[in-house]
Amino acid sequence: MFSSAASLPGFDSPIELLLACHEKVRRFAGLCQRLEQHATLHGADEDAQAAAASVLRYFQIAAPLHHADEEEDLFPALRELGDASLTARIDELDAEHGHLAELWCCLQPWLEALSQGASHPAPPELSAFATRYPEHALREEHEVYPAAVRLSRERLAGIGLRMAQRRGAR
Template sequence: MLNPFATETVTFETPVAMLIACHDRVRQYAALTETLVSHVAQHGADAAAIAGAQSILRYFDIAAPLHHQDEDEDLFPALIPLASAELKQVIDQIMAEHDELGALWQQVRAALLALVAGNDNELSAELAAQFASRYPAHAAREEDEIYPYAKVLLDAKQLQQLGRNMAARRGQKV
């Protein structure tokens, strides 16, 4: 099965880089929601709109939840015992955002499913803009405020285990 996180230069042997690569895809697919709104306004729920909606659905239904599990079940628990009070607070905020983003995704998901079914009235510009801005802002915050600490606080063995857990979650081997 195609690993939606894998790139030619990033592997599970470099788990923080893999998480960042996932964020690049988050930004890409979140932005596609706004592009989709513009396309649907001009062309309706045509084949291109349906294909775009399906690609967003596939990414955020499969890869994004795995990414959140990577963080919530592996990265953050590994960091918390080593973290300052400030970093712990940031991690708590980020984990709460995961829940908020999950709820936002459910709204976008319903609109995309309606689009795939031929209803071109459900995905509003406002909802798409919110989704296209909140997910990338969240990813940037993780990259700026948490990931640098993973490279400093976690040793090679912990990072290797993180990569193995991420791979196993996707049915891959490191």
């Protein structure tokens, strides 16, 4: 009911890897909403516990790495292009990372409890989290990521290398 695993592009394709992460953001944000409905009907059963654990894993490990990929590597590289309009959009999206982190802090205790078998009502921030995170990803995909074609192959390779290092892959 709550699972699926897809293979990701390699670090030699950093933008494609970031886009694949956005697919996971959409999947796990949607899972949060389905999990709330499931837990309301079935409590913290095995399916709910497993789903909560997978959401926790993604947003505690992968999402912070993804944000670091953007904030420490991609966004600075794109800012260097000197495009004022692009930089303004990047600044807005960069700031949204903080708001998304605040929403996550509201959800995390509920998911931790659920993963341990305790069923409590979901926090009111769940809806905003499940909506805003995918909207944020979509904005990045439409407003910022396309500019990456203006980066040199070397710069993209460096971003991919740093992404791999961040994950201990190189």
